[in-house]
Amino acid sequence: MAEVKLIGIWKQFGEVTAVKDMNLHIKDGEFMILLGPSGCGKTTTLRMIAGLEEPTKGQIYVGDKLVADPENGVFVPPKDRDIAMVFQSYALYPHMTVYDNIAFPLKLRKIPKEEIEQRVNEVAEMLGLTELLKRKPRELSGGQRQRVALGRAIVRKPHVFLMDEPLSNLDAKLRVKMRAELKRLQRQLGVTTIYVTHDQVEAMTMGDRIAIINHGELQQVGTPEDVYDHPSNIFVGGFIGSPPMxxxxxxxxxxxxxxxxxxxxxxxxxxxxxxxxxxxxxxxxxxxxxxxxxxxxxxxxxxxxxxxxxxxxxxxxxxxxxxxxxxxxxxxxxxxxxxxxxxxxxxxxxxxxxxxxxxxxxxxxxxxxxxx
Structure with missing residues (x-):
């Protein structure tokens, strides 16, 4: 069970309200896209799900587990949420090999060495990294580094993947390729995935459903076809589609x-x-x-x-x-x-x-x- 529920979530930074009364239900195994312009609150929402930010008000559930409810003193730290996050910057350890980067979260959990080797090799084969396991990040291309970052997340076998604009540092051709790879991987693994982007093409081509956010408020949630054919308001109509409506x-x-x-x-x-x-x-x-x-x-x-x-x-x-x-x-x-x-x-x-x-x-x- 790995559905994610946000119930009445607010996040304020001093006088600034970053997220306003967010209610969102991400289904088990779903690829959910959080889409909106820069500064709309989508990354803040992702960070609250991860436990990197605490909501000001509201409740967050991961599976059946209540992980955040500030009004009742509930806040489960990130390490106990069984969530893996992939960042825009890859966040690889430069002094470690590809093998050690992927294996790192398993070593932290004191997984036996034989099991670590088996799981790393499985993930490396899945991502086409087998020939690169002895290399350091500086010897890799941008696309290869992003696959290593994905491998480090996948190897943990988490209940939920969180991805914060993971393809934005890649060139246009590689982004198209990686979009297809990510979608294939998510289907193969069946893991609930929440993916942040400001690129509506990414959102339309990858997501099972899209949650469109503006000024911290949820505007519309629906399949790519729903939000394209039946926008709920002028903002959604103008944000989805190229050229715009x-x-x-x-x-x-x-x-x-x-x-x-x-x-x-x-x-x-x-x-x-x-x-x-x-x-x-x-x-x-x-x-x-x-x-x-x-x-x-x-x-x-x-x-x-x-x-x-x-x-x-x-x-x-x-x-x-x-x-x-x-x-x-x-x-x-x-x-x-x-x-x-x-x-x-x-x-x-x-x-x-x-x-x-x-x-x-x-x-x-x-x-x-x-x-x-």
Whole structure:
């Protein structure tokens, strides 16, 4: 049993509140990502789970064990939580060989020498480190050092892995490779893993679920598909996705059209019904649509101009090989679209674009929360 529960967790540093009323349940064997911008409280949350920080209020459970409850004087030290942590900086001992770095936590626990050798060799083979066991960290590449740090965590066979941006020091190509390796390893080991990152691509490709944090507050928890397709608020909608979601101020008319001033789009009947129930017909809203849900009308083979089509100017095109990011404008409105590489769009020209109305999002302008 290695689920982790945070119940009403607060963390304050003097006048600064780093974590606000965090409630999060990480399931046994789950790969949970803590995602958010720098300074949002995700590492502080991880450190409280590890026992490196004590919460100001609230309770933390690791499995069935209450490990932190400051209001009742409970605080279990890190060594007694059966948790292994992998840091961004690798934190290897430079004077030790790879073998000794991996074996170190077992030696501290007075594990018999024969068992240490067996477990280190098993982990080394799993991570492709067998040929490197006699080397020192200075003789290794960044990716090899990160694998040694992982090996030192894995060899303990902990109930929970905590990882604090472990790939951020690697180059882009190696990060992609290590993302896949980490995911494979976690599946193979089946150990509950809590992984901190500010990189939404890492989060989307690795996690079973993502917990998105901003200003110390949990914004949304869900599968990568959930948070991408159904963001709970403007922050989540803008943080998940690359390029980010477009947000345009608009007014929803009683006739079911969204009016941007420069053009209008017709909402679907069920969308109009929801807006009516929310009392937003005739009100200002924030209209959100992802760049990939805006199509080049010619490439999309739309022959007849419709209610979800408008003409825009293409200011800039970023050609990424497999796709094109187009910076569009109409009047004083600017937004992005993602077109296929085969699209014939060109800079400094006008083009008809089509909005996929099944994929649009409407946010309450006052509360910033999603209506749909």
């Amino acid at each position: 477009n947000f345009l101020d608009a007014t929803v008319g009683e006739d079911g059209f969204v009016d941007f001033g420069q053009f209008r789009l017709k909402l679907l009947p069920d969308q109009v019904e929801v807006l009516g129930e929310e009392g937003l017909l005739g009100r200002e809203v924030v209209f959100g649509i992802r760049p990939e849900d805006i199509y080049d009308a010619i490439f999309a083979q739309v022959k007849v101009p419709g209610e979800n089509m408008t003409r825009v100017r293409i200011e800039i095109i970023e050609n990424l090989g497999g796709e094109k990011i187009a910076h569009l404008s109409t009047g004083d409105l600017t937004f992005l679209a993602k077109f296929p590489a085969e699209s014939k769009v060109q800079e400094d020209t006008e083009v008809d674009i089509v909005f996929d109305m099944k994929k649009v999002h409407i946010f309450n302008k006052n509360t910033q929360t999603a209506v749909f």
